[in-house]
Amino acid sequence: MKYRLDYLQELEAEAVYVIREVFAQFQHPCILFSGGKDSIVLTHLAAKAFAPGPLPFALLHIDTGHNFQETLDFRDALAERMNVRLVVGYVSDSIARQTVTEESGPNANRNRAQSITLLESMEYHGFDAAMGGGRRDEEKARAKERFFSHRDAFGQWDPKNQGPEIWNLYNGRKNEGEQFRVFPISNWTELDVWEYIRQEQIPLPSLYFSHVRNCVKRKGSILADSPYLIPHPQDEKVELNVRFRTIGDMTISGALESSASTVAEIIAELKEMNQSERGGRADDFRSESSMEDRKKEGYF
Amino acid sequence: MNNTKDILRFTTAGSVDDGKSTLIGRLLFDSKQITQDQLEIVQRISERKGMKEIDLSLFTDGLKDERAQGITIDVAYRYFQTEKRKFIIADTPGHLQYTRNMVTGASTANAALILIDARKGVIEQTKRHSFIASLLHIQHLIVCVNKMDLVSYDQSQFEQIVASFRDFAAKLDIVDVQFIPVSALNGDNVVDRSQHMSWYQGSTLLHTLENLSVANDINQIDLRFPVQHAIRVDDEQLKDYRAYAGQIASGIIRVGDEVLVLPSQMQSKVTSIQGMSGQVTEACAPQSVSIELSDELDIARGDMFVKPMNQAESMAQFSAMLCWMSAKPFVPAKKYVIRHTTREAKMMIKSIQYVYDLNALKRMEGVGELKMNDIARVDVQLSSPIFVDSFRKNKATGSFIVMDEQSNETVAAGMIF
DSSP states (O other), X not given: OOSOOOHHHHHHHHHHHHHXXXXXXXXXXXXXXXXXXXXXXXXXXXXXXXXXSOOXXXXXXXXXXXXXXXXXXXXXXXXXXXXXXXXXXXXXXXXXXXXXXXXXXXXXXXXHHHHHHHHHHHHHHTOSXXXXXXXXXXXXXXXXXXXXXXXXXXXXXXXXXXXXXXXXXXXXXXXXXXXXXXXXXXXXXXXXXXXXXXXXXXXXXGGGSOEEEEEEEETTEEEEOOTTSOOOTTOEEEEEEEEESSOOOXXXXXXXXXXXOSHXXXXXXXXXXXXXXXXXXXXXXXXXXXXXXXXXXXXX | OOTTOEEEEEEEEEOTTTTXXXXXXXXXXHTTOOOHHHHHHHHHHHHHTTOSSOOGGGGTOOSHXXXXXXXXXXXXXXXXXXXXXXXXXXXXXXXXXXXXXXHHHHHTOSEEEEEEETTTOSOHHHHHHHHHHHHTTOSEEEXXXXXXXXXXXXXXXXXXXXXHHHHHHTTSOOSEEEXXXXXTTXXXXXXXXXXXXXXXOSOOHHHHHHHOOOGGGSOOSSOBEEOOEEEEEOSSSSSSEEEEEEEOOBSEEETTOEEEEETTTEEEEEEEEEETTEEESEEETTOEEEEEESSOOOOOTTOEEEBTTBOOEXXXXXXXXXXXXXXXXXXXXXXXXXXXXXXXXXXXXXEEEEEEETTTTEEEESOOOOOTTOEXXXXXXXXXXXXXXXXXXXXXXXXXXXXXXXXXXXXXXXXXX
């Protein structure tokens, strides 16, 4: 045996350590499950952290009502396969309660509304920490995120007043009503996640792989055609061979034209690609700091 | 597949003016880590600021407030990789008031990159950064003498700076120092070899980072296994399974090993090790594993497995170096909470031996208070013992944090040596 870890082993060991710290330091933590590859990898790591025992966290999914059917089917199958409790918070319920007002206008989406539904769901179920698949390489505002990220009683993130995080000694102390978001795969890049998926042979929703789909071309982006998409005059409807690089709400997840149909082909494609991961996310285009602004409000 | 690729974590320190953000931007740009859409955003902002060429520092300046002020206010993490290595950069601001950020960034680093402006040479800030790197026991220091273009790529200027740095660093506890003359703005010796400094025979920055040997950074001699929690299963398939989960802080553990559990001093034998890909016969730091023992012992979070002939020192009273990180000054009579590995105890700071003056690099005795960014040697008393090695010998068991029970904040980082 060589007494050195390779980079994936080191990232895995770090993530599992963080997940076990969450279990030890919080009363009622959950995994925020989006159906995307990062939260799937996180769930896989959490299962490893407690093997051969059961996964001790519920999965919390915030459903905008505009999800891909493939995501929902995958989510339900995964929860059943892993024998884990699935909790769903619906944005439509928040709208009905009038705690969320539906956006209007041609670029309306439910992305910001998710933050409110998330906070309401955490409060309703009594979750005091939510682990997410957020990674620091995703976006500028995330580059400064802690592993253990404190949220005040209103779920707000204060980037200028984050506690220091030294060595791997995480501090999850908080007052009643406050919560934490925890990001065990903070140090992974998009490519690391894919290499790990390949190594571990982790199943993913079919959306990640090349398929034929009715799409809408809009301002250089390709979106899935769906009843939830508000038509624009310049929209061009086309059938394309696409796959999704990130999976979220159908109205904002940009597709890319690709013939990559296996994990190995996706990795090869990623290495050649000259666009960042969130390049197709319509929500990040709103302004230079839109992710930061959403995070301050409680977004993941 | 390349299975030998490892991780190098390094921290960068420098001030607004010595071009640290530009250097990192150059490193990312020249090693082809910047995508087309990121480039376009930075081009757009650069144009709006009225700049002719793209401002490389914009690749790393993160939050909205910082972009407005043009300074880095918090530790930001950056990632890139080459065929050889994955790199994690902890990019920290360099001002005096940000000592706490430097300590944070340095705490997880294998190497520190120190920037010196070739026109200014070794200044107080250089000394401060190097001192913190040495305090945090970073083994490798890479000193980049930047802005060589502004001193006409002059060899003697570079050599003078090297000499004066060596002079000062002799007093510090640093194993390995390398010097590289660079121009981040023009890209000399960052990723590509400079066309202007034929007198320099050493490596470029990227080549240096790719080849630093970090094999000795983790202690693989002294087994220290802090328990995170116990995994218990008792069902049809698995009868009365009980294992202890944790990340090996240092050393190697094998099936069949005799281990001693602290603080109970009970001895037992390792019967199985569950690794991340199933059962293994041995495991080393920093692997996350779960361990079964031959005896049913009362073991809880915060306990530590060691070898009977190689124990950590059990201490409830000791002196330590402390970096105070809270805006609220230290209160002498107050009870704080210490977290050391997975163990917690109440803590009181009994006395301050001295506060380190980071500018003069000397000790100030007779100081009664600790303010944000102070580094001091203190005597502490705990409510129950922790299991300690000297920080120099074992970072994982020589380090701790201090938390405030009322505000819940982390108020200090500590090192025992």
